[in-house]
Amino acid sequence: MDQTIERCPLCINGNLSDTDVHAEQYDNWLQCDVCSTWYHSECLKISAKECDSIETYHCPSCTKTHGPTTYKPKRRKSNRDHIKLNYADLNEGKTGDEKIWGKLLNAKTFATDCFPRYKGEEVTLDLLRRTGMKEPFIVEKNEGLGMQMPPNDINVYDIAHAVGENHPVEVIDVATQSEQPGWTMGRWAAYYHSAERDRIRNVISLEISGTDFAASITRPKIVRDLDWIDQAWPSELKPKEYPKVQLYCLMGTRDSYTDFHIDFGGSSVFYHIIKGSKTFYFIEPSSRNLKKYQKWTSSPDQTTTFFGDEVKQCTAVHLKAGNTMIIPTGWIHAVYTPEDAIVIGGNFLHGLNIPVQLRIDEIEKATNVPSKFRFPFFKTLNWYAAAKYCEILKGNSRSRYAFTFV
Structure with a gap:
């Protein structure tokens, strides 16, 4: 669990106190999935949009031994991906589709259960x-x-x-x-x-x-x-x-x-x-x-x-x-x-x-x-x-x- 971010090794602004860490916008950080080192995404020249598409991030050092960063597969275009919730309509009884939750979940892909x-x-x-x-x-x-x-x-x-x-x-x-x-x-x-x-x-x-x-x-x-x-x-x-x-x-x-x-x-x-x-x-x-x-x-x-x-x-x-x-x-x-x-x-x-x-x-x-x-x-x-x-x-x-x- 990524409880603590110590510093970004690529920038001079990387030294943070614990108080500073809690004030940070975590969306601007990336953690290497191999060595657990944190980096500013800006220092890596990775945009916020690209961050969201990353499946497994490997920092420059770990790329040499564990291969490059991997990305999430692009979603297929299908009706399954476009199921939206509309609480207002449901509340007014306009759609009446109470089984929307099962349909929504069925349209998603989830990680395999590996819990002990x-x-x-x-x-x-x-x-x-x-x-x-x-x-x-x-x-x-x-x-x-x-x-x-x-x-x-x-x-x-x-x-x-x-x-x-x-x-x-x-x-x-x-x-x-x-x-x-x-x-x-x-x-x-x-x-x-x-x-x-x-x-x-x-x-x-x-x-x-x-x-x-x-x-x-x-x-x-x-x-x-x-x-x-x-x-x-x-x-x-x-x-x-x-x-x-x-x-x-x-x-x-x-x-x-x-x-x-x-x-x-x-x-x-x-x-x-x-x-x-x-x-x-x-x-x-x-x-x-x-x-x-x-x-x-x-x-x-x-x-x-x-x-x-x-x-x-x-x-x-x-x-x-x-x-x-x-x-x-x-x-x-x-x-x-x-x-x-x-x-x-x-x-x-x-x-x-x-x-x-x-x-x-x-x-x-x-x-x-x-x-x-x-x-x-x-x-x-x-x-x-x-x-x-x-x-x-x-x-x-x-x-x-x-x-x-x-």
């Missing part, structure tokens, strides 16, 4: 210390993860009964990506199991902690070991208040889609598929990509621009029932639902990638993300975690602040 697969017993703190948990990984079977999940024959009626049929739920209209008010779990269950659904809808934010349904669920042990809420939030405060983000039930209908986003506060996510399947589209949270993401989320063209087209690489990952995935800090992703799906997931902050967690919080501030959609008690939780780390570094093993230092 582990057995449950292999996912330990030692593994995550070695890898830094820098990229998503998948556990195809849940044995060895130290977690408990609902049976795979559960349905939404069962969930509504366990959560409470009058429990409010936020429902997303997929065509417009907008929230629809006034839904309860009872109404959602009736819609979900209806033979004739009037619209494609999605539920992605039902937090279920404290419900009868949650009583049957145990998150993966590695998540519980890392989660600052479990490890740092004072136990005497938890009955009163705490960041309630640890356990969600997601219920997507066929052809549901959630556009590119970063989970609030740069939090990591565990994601277990009970029924159905999902396709994720992942973009690495490199400095360049985060800069592009911030620009995209603030652009008036966001609604007609597929963010995957704005970056060098977007990777498709297909998950099926029984799979568990960990999404690390800050990864940009979109999610498509090829078939009805029920998922259990949860968010957590941890000590493996604190700088990017803070970077995402800064992006949220800069782009005026409403408090409703941000990690609750984010700053407070960071201070509690900092206090615990300080106690550990002081060597006070008897302190109530002692916990696993990762």
